[in-house]
Amino acid sequence: MTNTRVEAAYRRANTAFRNPTLDLLHGRYAPFVVAVLSLLFTADRPTVPVADAHVEVDEMISELRAAGYDEEDSPRLPAGGAREICRYWVRVGWLVPQIDDDVEVYRLSAYAVGALEIAGRAGASPTRVSRSRVRTLLEAVDRLAEDADVDPHRRLERLLRERDELDAQIRELQQGADPEPVDDESLLEEAENVLHLARELPADFARVAESIKAMQRDVIADLRRDIRPTGEVLREYLQRGQHVMQSTAEGRAFAGALRLIGDPERIDHLATQLRDLQLRSFASLLDDAQRAELDAIGRRVEQGVQEVLTAQRRASHVITAQVRTHDPVRDRQVDELLRSVMSGLQTWMQDSRPGSRVEPLRSFPHADVGHLRQTTSDLVPPGAPAPLAEARDVEFLDGDAQAWGGPRYTELEDYVAGLGDWFDLGGAFEEAADETRRPVDLLGLLEIAHRNGMEERDDVSVVEALRPDGTTRRFAFGAVTARTAKQENHD
Template sequence: MTNSRAEAAYLRAAAAFRNPTLDLLHGRYAPFVVAALSIIFTADRPSVAVSDAHVEVSEMVDELRAAGYDEGERALPAGTGRDICRYWVRVGWLVLQIDDGTEVYRLSAQAVGALEIAGRAGGRRARVSRSRVRTLLESVDQLTRSAETDPAERRARLLAERAAIDAKLASLENDPFEPVDDDQLLEEAENVLHLSRELPADFTRVAESINAMQRDVIAELRRDVRPAGEVLREYLHRGEHVMEATPEGRAFAGALNLIGDPEHIDRLTEQLGALLARPFARLMPTDERGELRAIAKRVEQGVQEVLVAQRRASHVITTQVRTHDPARDREVDELLRSVMSGLQSWVPESSARDRVEPLRRFPTAGIGHLRQSVSDPRPPSAPAPLHEAADQAEFVDADTRAWGGPLYRELEEHVSGLDTERFDLGAAFEAIETGGARRPVDLLGLLEIAHRNGMVEEESVSVVEAVRPDGTVRSFAFGAVTARTVKEEVTDD
């Protein structure tokens, strides 16, 4: 029993030391790592361009090496700043991201936690103060109230709280006011700083959990062979509700109700500014005053970091789902597996000097000859003119040609037979015999002929009656129109 308990405890400790947080603090170059990360990444600079970080790390190594800090316990890592930063990315202390098209480094949640632990260990030790005990008691009391299911008990607690508040108000009215001494205010400020130091790591942990969930979703999507419609519905829903997909995200969503409103951040900034203006704040060390002033900014940056991770994950998942093609993904996977299989079979049989000629372009199909020109698409001659076949047309019930367009030939013959040089369109239409070109559509045809013959609009109004092929009569009113009468020229054949 003793051996099993010892073994279990040892395995837990070994797993804890494999965590990047303890690995960072336990490594050979831990002092340099902590110093470099704490200088490069600050509350005002949560992300750093990759090129800038490489230069700054190289300068720190050269400066410390020139000062003699490269012996024994003060050993410094070898390599360039790029090599050092890439190693930190590989072991999980830095996160490489794309920000507005630029590669940047960000601290991982493990690195933030390690810096917070190192800061607490290197600074003033935490004391068992009144404010810390009160914070613990208030947290336990809040947990007890939240877990209470009896309405009567909850009501009794609220009444007791109201009675305590009323007693404090009465004390302020009747007794002389005694301000809180500076020692207690300093304890309260230390407690606030202690609580605030854990927030950056918490925010970063939420963002990393969302990013990890995004990678898992994309990996599952690539392996998914279900119908496209079913895949779209499920993964689009997961993309829209990405914040609810992890325990950290759900916890942050609840905390966002307290700190997500910009008014709350502004109020927090005003409160911290007012505290720093109090006399007790002058007794605080300079670094602690700066840390207290930066709390609101750190909270705002943490919220922004999580929301950016949420939007990025939703966008990536939605884009991947919309472009999801299982057949293409399977082809790519098969191609990659064939490449890996070829490498595994080639590496044991090859030497260090063997080279593989790269494929610089895809092979082309061996086609003998392609047609380079086409024949003239125009016909060799004009088509034959259409023949009049009106007498050969056969109709089942009635002659449907009466419902067709204007009878231009009959209308032109009617106009050319008028005795005046100019004719009134309405009078000319009324002069057509019923059964001829007297339909509504013929009125439009006559208007078109008048337009060709120099139409002039008058100020009076013409009213005509048109007769449809079925015998129904329609009346039309329009502005009076006159036009020239064009006589048909008779030529001798």
């Protein structure tokens, strides 16, 4: 049983040391990596342009080599230039390249942030078991117990007890009592506890952002392998793109925390509190690094929130763009083509010899379609089509189809001719026969009025048209007075 427990513990430890965080700290050049990354990336500089990073890393290497830290018998600096070193850090997962405003930049991965945090804690003064840290633990346990308790009576008793304590403190202050002062040593312990808690945040934010990016890569890979109908794929993956923050455990946890720290007013209030604390007497007990770290808490929180939200927006955009261009048929064709190429390559490798050359395909072959027929060789000369017959001479076999046709101009013109010199178009349409009171006949009547001459009035005419199926429809238009016949101009 002991061997089994030891083996299990060894496997867990071996897995842990394969983590890039411990790999960074356990590597041969760990002091160099920690020193360079801690100087290259700061709270005010979370990303560095790639070109600038290469120049700065080159300068740091030159200074350390000039100071004698790269001895031949025991080299403590990696070989190669800054470009090769940074590319290696990207490959092992310590740096993450990305594009910001059309500029390629580096940022620390969550593993590197965690490693720098561990190195920073180890190099700083040892953490003390203080009243502040114990109280933080007890308060966290109390909040957990309160949130887990669903008994309304116990919760009511607890709230009443807290209210009584607050009322007692308010009465004391109202009666002129001075609040009990807190000594600087206790305030220093509180500040150190705040710094300890704040050091965890950058790595937490980075892990959330990287979990969203990993989810994005998984979604795109799943999408390319998906053979379901495109409509079903679109609905599922567009929904995942819109709710990307809820797709990972880290994202869901961050969404809950964002309700506390996402309010700009709360961030401004935090920055104000941190500035005020710098003016207190206990702040003089902090060293320069601690004061700078305390002052940077607000910026670190704001930058961490922005980093996660940027990763969320980028993942939503990438997933949506991939879904919109997703074509399962084309993807399968590309996969089949690549498989056929790999199969042909494997077949060629079996018979080929070292130094064998493959003649490249410089152009696609042309299809040989022969001679296309250009004429039909019709012996009958082309003739003109028969003239169109007059509409009144055409026999309609279906009376309903004719009823749904266009305006009956002949009937309308005959009707208008008997209305006198001028007529109100709305009134004339209302008094027309049912078969010429269709919606299209109203348009025909307006066309005749426009052709013969009309005058528009300020009032509105409202008419009711009758369709062939017996349904009606009301129309409103500017009132029109029209002539019954077109007036000729005589010189």
